[in-house]
Amino acid sequence: MSNTAIWCRRFGVPEEILQIENTDTEALKENYIRVKMNLSPINASDLIPVTGAYGHRITPPFIVGYEGVGEVLVATDKWSHLKGRRVLPLRGPGTWQSIVDCNAELAIPVPTNISDELAARAYINPLAALMMLRFFPVKGKRVLLTAAGSDCALYLGQWAIRFGAKSVAGIHRSPIHHKKFLHVEYCQ
Numbered sequence: 001m002s003n004t005a006i007w008c009r010r011f012g013v014p015e016e017i018l019q020i021e022n023t024d025t026e027a028l029k030e031n032y033i034r035v036k037m038n039l040s041p042i043n044a045s046d047l048i049p050v051t052g053a054y055g056h057r058i059t060p061p062f063i064v065g066y067e068g069v070g071e072v073l074v075a076t077d078k079w080s081h082l083k084g085r086r087v088l089p090l091r092g093p094g095t096w097q098s099i100v101d102c103n104a105e106l107a108i109p110v111p112t113n114i115s116d117e118l119a120a121r122a123y124i125n126p127l128a129a130l131m132m133l134r135f136f137p138v139k140g141k142r143v144l145l146t147a148a149g150s151d152c153a154l155y156l157g158q159w160a161i162r163f164g165a166k167s168v169a170g171i172h173r174s175p176i177h178h179k180k181f182l183h184v185e186y187c188q
């Protein structure tokens with residue numbers, strides 16, 4: 001089966017050094033599933049390792065991309081119930097490729113009522129926001145968000161209110177972010 005992937009083969013500016021490569025898929029490993037990607041978004045966190053900023057733990061060559069959603073094409077016996085299901089193929093090889101082989105135990109099945117668009121971005125920013133709110137409980141507190149127009153801050157602001165924050169104020173740069181929050185005060 002042919003696969004198209006975006007590779008980082010040396011550190012640098014993403015748009016200058018990333019390259020598209022076509023290869024044939026290898027035999028599927030035991031306990032792995034083969035996923036045909038529907039959507040692979042671009043997150044800030046996808047680009048940081050390309051620049052070398054995480055060079056102490058991620059070195060080229062690697063396929064880029066941490067998030068995305070796809071449909072299971074091939075699943076070995078134990079995992080045959082996943083065939084045809086949409087999953088998040090997390091914590092495996094990069095998601096910026098048309099076919100991702102990932103460890104079935106780490107794949108997250110996606111409920112049918114969640115769209116591809118939402119599922120594809122359900123990992124990095126939602127979990128980062130949730131972890132922050134768990135480590136720094138906001139109940140009864142007044143919260144100030146910087147870069148409040150960012151996707152991560154969008155989750156933080158809404159969930160801070162839900163977790164009992166007294167108020168959430170956001171500082172943002174571009175006026176296009178004004179309408180993003182319903183219950184948030186803004187100052188520019």
Ligand SMILES: NC(=O)c1ccc[n+]([C@@H]2O[C@H](COP(=O)([O-])OP(=O)(O)OC[C@H]3O[C@@H](n4cnc5c(N)ncnc54)[C@H](OP(=O)(O)O)[C@@H]3O)[C@@H](O)[C@H]2O)c1
Binds near residue numbers: 174
């Ligand atoms: N460590 C982790 O696990 C983890 C997880 C999630 C996110 N993050 C980090 O959190 C950050 C936000 O991620 P995201 O996906 O939410 O990014 P994003 O949606 O791309 O948002 C980035 C925001 O930064 C603002 N910004 C950029 N340069 C600015 C400047 N000079 N002055 C003022 N505002 C500026 C942009 O404002 P405008 O829209 O107005 O241009 C934009 O709203 C990234 O650094 C990301 O790597 C880390």
